[in-house]
Amino acid sequence: MKKFIGTMISVAVLAAVMTGCGKEDGGTVSTDGSTSMEKVIGALGEAFEQNNSGVTFTYNPTGSGSGITAVAEGRCDIGLSSRNLKEEEKLQGLTETILALDGIAVIVNPDNPVNDMDLGTIAGIYKGEITNWKEVGGSDLEIVLIGREAGSGTRDGFESITGTEDACQYRQELTSTGDVITTVAGNPGAIGYASLASVKDTVKMLSIDGIVPTEESVKDGSYVVQRPFVLVTKSEKKLSETAQKFFDYITSSDAGDIISSAGAVPVN
């Protein structure tokens, strides 16, 4: 009996020691922050690990605010934020580098005759002030508001751009972009929002003030429902060699294709 336990313990210790060793080669890059950037940073990290054997990349999805705090406190190499830094955050000695832009498309059912809206109308709809499609030039149907769950980066982005924080009268709060698209596709009265790159043909994207959401209109800033994906670093402290290499790689034009295929619009 004792022998058995002894063997188990030595196996466990051995395993712990061996995994500990594996991490030592090649250096590490740790990132922390925005959950909306998960796909982009995940794809970039994977590509970086493939190109540099032995390097370990980590990403901790905590949210933009926590990511900025983490880099300020030196708990990670690069903080990830899906909003621009505030003035007081820059005064703490943080620098922002825009990695990519993310467009949020406002989507309706393909049978809906409405094609264009301004930001104020969208805000009015989501706050529950406009409740019928006929008020905005559509058919006589109640508007069904589809959104994402609290804490979702897309919801946070959409609400802050339209100025509807904490005021949205959601009928449904769904937990994935795919569910939002499926639901909007199945209900003629529905309106929802989703990351531009994920939108499929089963739903119709609205143009905002006449500007159709495309990669170009997001990049030149004319499509307004968009937000930046920001890399946050400390201004005076230099990154470790590996982290700097990663930073240079993801901000180079080589990373553009990976960023686009992960659904965002690269700026470099």
Added chain:
Amino acid sequence: MENAIYGIFLILGLITVGCVLLITIYLVISGIPAIRKIGLLHFLLGKEWASTAQQPQYGILPFILTSIYGTAGAIFIGVPIGFMTAVYLSKIAGQKVKGMIETAVSLLAGIPSVVYGLVGMMVLVPGIRLIFRIPDGASLFAAIVVLAIMILPSIIKVSLTALEAVPKEYEDASLALGATPIETYFRVSVPAAKSGIAAAVVLGVGRAIGEAMAIMMVAGNAPNMPEIFQSVRFLTTAVASEMSYAAEGSLQKQALFSIALVLFLFIMMINAVLNFFLKHSKEN
């Protein structure tokens, strides 16, 4: 050698006990802080949940009521269907039909809950919208229908076992006294099997109250007070939908653990009731 094997089996047995203890202790430890910060009454009886708002609100009364109403609704629809199916299978159906239906019930039990959710989302939700002429079909009603179907297999199987355990002599005696077969089934067999059937109902309650994935896809998830055609959020879906984004150590995350603790206590209570019925049926 004999001792070593005895020890190994003891360890294997203790794994389960260890898991239960670990989960219970973990839930209590991580669930208590938020309740203390928010206040037990505010937490349990608060009508508003807005965990990420500027002024966060952490009231879970809508979730508690939704879970109770949803489960009660599922029982209300699922139990009569399941119970009648069990009576039919054990007493009336021929061997061939019985085999076929039992296979179907087993298959139903094996369907993953995400599939129930998906079918519900694609078929049931638009269907409810069209039939009842409401703007959106994702509602408490849709969740009740999905749950009622999901609890059918456990209700049918447990009631069936209970009904088949009724000694044949009881029924023969009843028939010999001149009762018709249907009278015999409902006046003799069912009363004789009643604690088993009650256990089936409690098992159905347990299954319904603990389900998350399927109802997350059909209930709409807005934290409203429950109404039959309103979008609602259950205790389970409240935890599942926000957990992935809640920041480590935040009050939101702690509050989600507190919801899980409340749910855990609910299920503990149901288990206690279940054990009571099972013990009762053994004694009889």
